[in-house]
Amino acid sequence: MTKKIPLLEKTICSILSFTLLATAVTGCGKKDTERKITDPINPEVSTMLSDSQTMPKDYIFKQTDHEGILNKDDYVEYLDYIEGKVRAVTLGKDAKFRYLFVNKDGSNAQSFDLPIDGKEVSDVICASDKDGNLYTYYYTNESCLKKFNNTGNEVLSKTLDFEIYDMYCSDKYGLVLNTSRGIETFSDQPDFTVLIKLEDAQKKFDSDAFYLYKGSKDQFFIEGATSEDVPILAKVDLDNKSFGKTSKVCSERHYSYQSGEGYDLYAKDYNGIYGYDYESDKMTKLLDLDDSCIDRLNFLNWIAINDKELFAATLDFNSNIHFSTLTKVDPADVPDKTMLTLGGAWFTADVTMAANVFNRSSDKYKIKVIDYSDSYPEDELDDVLQAFNQDILAGKAPDIFCFSYYFAPNIDSYANKGVLMDLSSAFAKGGALGDVEILPNIYEMMKTGDKVYSVYPSFVYNTLLMKESAAGGKTFLSLKEYDELNLKDSMDGDKFINTSIQTAGDKFIDWKNKKCNLKCPEFIEILEYAKKLNSGKKKPAASDDEEIAVVDELPTVNSNGILCDEDLWGFNSFTDIEQNELKDKVAILGFPNNSGETTTMITPFNQLCVSASSKCPEGALEFIKSYCTNPAINDVSTFPSDKALFESYMKKATEPAASEEDATVYTNYHEVKLKPLPADEAQKLYDSILSCKAIHRLDSKIDSFVTEETAAFFEGQKSAEEVADVINNRIQTYLNEQ
Incomplete structure (x- = not known):
């Protein structure tokens, strides 16, 4: 008899980011380079990457x-x-x-x-x-x-x-x-x-x-x-x-x-x-x-x-x-296919879905998903990355690398060491991905110089939204204007600083040219305002031994009811905010800044790369094409990077649902009935997304530099100028090492 039980199986873990490849690729660490990922149920069965070209046939239903x-x-x-x-x-x-x-x-x-x-x-x-x-x-x-x-x-x-x-x-x-x-x-x-x-x-x-x-x-x-x-x-x-x-x-x-x-x-x-x-x-x-x-x-x-x-x-x-x-x-009735491996850790649900959709439809290739986190406890994150890198060093790299919000080494470091294949020729006319047209600004974000090493099948759009009637024609909020809203709930200082760095694009950190520019008046203003956000943040403790944690992000709708800091996962998400949360047309304001720009940001849901040593790059590219263009994978709950799919979802959002049942969707963590999104509102969102230039780079090093160095500033032990100088120098050294 089947019954409901608590989730005891592996779950998607909370936001995790990892240290840079640099130290692991130089060979440090204790793990044997002949490491195998072994099934504890059948120890004789090894999923060592070098052996994974063999088509598995024994456990298929x-x-x-x-x-x-x-x-x-x-x-x-x-x-x-x-x-x-x-x-x-x-x-x-x-x-x-x-x-x-x-x-x-x-x-x-x-x-x-x-x-x-x-x-x-x-x-x-x-x-x-x-x-x-x-x-x-x-x-x-x-x-x-x-x-x-x-x-x-x-x-x-x-x-x-x-x-x-x-x-x-x-x-x-x-x-x-x-x-x-x-x-x-x-x-x-x-x-x-x-x-x-x-x-x-x-x-x-x-x-x-x-x-x-x-x-x-x-x-x-x-x-x-x-x-x-x-x-x-x-x-x-x-x-x-x-x-x-x-x-x-x-x-x-x-x-x-x-x-x-x-x-x-x-x-x-x-x-x-x-x-x-x-x-x-x-x-x-x-x-x-x-x-x-x-x-x-x-x-x-x-x-x-x-x-x-x-x-x-x-x-x-x-x-x-x-x-x-x-x-x-x-097993005798299972047809042979060319095996390819997709490697990463702590996969989101759509990764295995993408592999299953592709495997069911392809008569030539089969994707084997290798989750390195299966073999290590969740508190040994560095070990997972080290194991991944050791397979690369040992010539056992997966055909496809999958980096995500949960497993996010620095891609540039792999590219600079020749580990990844340049995919720019695949996107050229006549190439394997030549008929996949990525949204132009997303394609530019995928580039490292004039090369393309990673592909973003879908993304989340990060921005503040305000009731249009309250925005008064504004297209951005200055720090002063944001402060004057007198929000009862706001970000903590470190979160505000890190988000400000990310949304500034290459103004503060120019990854392509490896330049850091945080010793500037604008960043000093950000530090000063972050300190103000942190002041008076501690709330009364629930008991003598307990201190309630400070919130590190805005709630879905701020307590004054005019501002929303909900990450947008698709057109339905935007429609829901207008019709049900803010109950008004919205102004897309980006993130508070003093540059006079609408500083929005996209966060790639997953980033796919092809190993330079793959023995079957054509199969890897066929999988990436399926991942980017198949609506069964990139459904209406995300923003697909593929232009044709993106525009089809935009059109669908503006049309009446075929039935009352189809009008009821799950978005923004709840089930809701949506009316068609007005065409001009859909176009507004479309234009805003295409104007975005900043990508959310998940990098634990940058986050830790900020957190470590701002502590003394928040406690009044250092000035903003001193802290900006130290953070700038640490990040610059880090960039030089890439």
């Missing part, structure tokens, strides 16, 4: 989607496979719960509504028996357990004075539950029987909370994590009211589990699905999500039928939900 069973916005609350039928409970946008029966091939789907009000109940825990009876537990004003027969009629209802976390139907034990009291059983007539108290399990496993899973042959397992976050899996002996041995192999990483024929349990992690045998304590890899071109974030609820068949709720690349059958493919 074919996905077949079943249309018409689920509605677009259905949420699958429960999924199981019993007596040859898939059972499911869904919650629709109409706030109705449905109980479904369907064959594993998607045929003969039947359903009926459950008499549960989805407006009052948004979350249910379910279990069904071999006869099709359904038990449901939910909480409104009280905890309630109900039983419905296989036609949807209520046959039992009990009010409870405890909570249920998991429950399963068992031929031998009746209803088996994991509750706030412990592990217990229930049959329709007698009362509940607590077999193992929660406190006994907590004491045994040094854990506060647990999940209960049903395995094959009526076996039950308890899963959790110790106080040190070490995963726990142990068998539950209901007859003897005790626990069996704790799994060693399952303690190596967090999994979600399901039952199915062939193994005691089936396990899923970020990379794939495995069969688990409890007696031998062995995991056997069955399915690799990347090799099967299955997007891990679109792979939702799942169940195992057996070791060659799975059933799941999945999202397609247009966010439509389907039931899908996944069937094992014989």
Whole structure:
């Protein structure tokens, strides 16, 4: 049975940036240059980059989607496979719960509504028996357990004075539950029987909370994590009211589990699905999500039928939900393709999506995504970068480098050392990317001198927006004008300085000519104003030992209701701010400055580079073309750099939606219904974006220089001129080293 669990798999980490390539490329460090990224489940399987040209065939499943069973916005609350039928409970946008029966091939789907009000109940825990009876537990004003027969009629209802976390139907034990009291059983007539108290399990496993899973042959397992976050899996002996041995192999990483024929349990992690045998304590890899071109974030609820068949709720690349059958493919039937590697770390969701979209459509190439952060703890960021660089030194560079908001070494440093391929000829007429027209200013930002080493498939637009009625015709805000707004919420000083440096383009830091110019009156004014922002920032502590942190960025809409510092992710984002947040046409003001310019900025979502040592650059360029131009990857929630795609989304934003359902979109972290954006407002945004000259360079060195040197200034120990001089010299030295 599938159920909702906390996100224990690998998640996208918070904003991370990395140190420069310079020290790692000169060979310092402790790691062996023959380093392998090893799968701890199957240690004999190595993903060392030098060996990754071999097409993987052993863990591939074919996905077949079943249309018409689920509605677009259905949420699958429960999924199981019993007596040859898939059972499911869904919650629709109409706030109705449905109980479904369907064959594993998607045929003969039947359903009926459950008499549960989805407006009052948004979350249910379910279990069904071999006869099709359904038990449901939910909480409104009280905890309630109900039983419905296989036609949807209520046959039992009990009010409870405890909570249920998991429950399963068992031929031998009746209803088996994991509750706030412990592990217990229930049959329709007698009362509940607590077999193992929660406190006994907590004491045994040094854990506060647990999940209960049903395995094959009526076996039950308890899963959790110790106080040190070490995963726990142990068998539950209901007859003897005790626990069996704790799994060693399952303690190596967090999994979600399901039952199915062939193994005691089936396990899923970020990379794939495995069969688990409890007696031998062995995991056997069955399915690799990347090799099967299955997007891990679109792979939702799942169940195992057996070791060659799975059933799941999945999202397609247009966010439509389907039931899908996944069937094992014989390795002999997997066609050969040329393998290319894409390397980086802490990937955003669209990277693996781009690879899966490309892999499904290409009959010549297959992209293997190598995430270096999989092999290192998240607190060893320098080790990840060092491992990446050592592969380059050892001649094992990935074909495609992917740098992002989360993994951002200095690209110029790689380019200067001859590691990257110049792509300018590929963008020329007749080149592999010749028919990909990038927005002209974005293309200029991609350049290093007259060469192009990186490509930005999409970007975020950074600017302040103000109600047009309040802006009074202004196209920018001076520091004085920004200050006179008397904002209750504003950036802290370091954030203000760093953003001012970024949005100034090459005025303060000229990366192309390696010149730093911070010893100037304008930067001194920025330092002085940043100090003013920091003054009086500390808020009352919540307790004697706690100090509330200063906010380091503006809220979506400032407290005075006229200014918005929301990063724009696409035309829908802009439309939402005008129609719902500021409720007015907006003036695009850039970032506060005294230069008299509208200093906006773009942040590339990902930056793609091709290794100069790639054995298949034509395949890498074909992938980059797909990434830039395929609407399934660069959808309306981003600004694509491809001019044709960008303008098509602009046009779409100005047109009425085909239906009321299509007018409801998710943007700016909420679901909202949008009206068409007026054409003149769309053109205003278009013109503003094309006039932008500044790119957000993520560089932890620059940030650290500012933070380290301004501390003394904020505390009154140094003057603004002294601090500007020191920061300027440190940055200039850094630029000279590139």
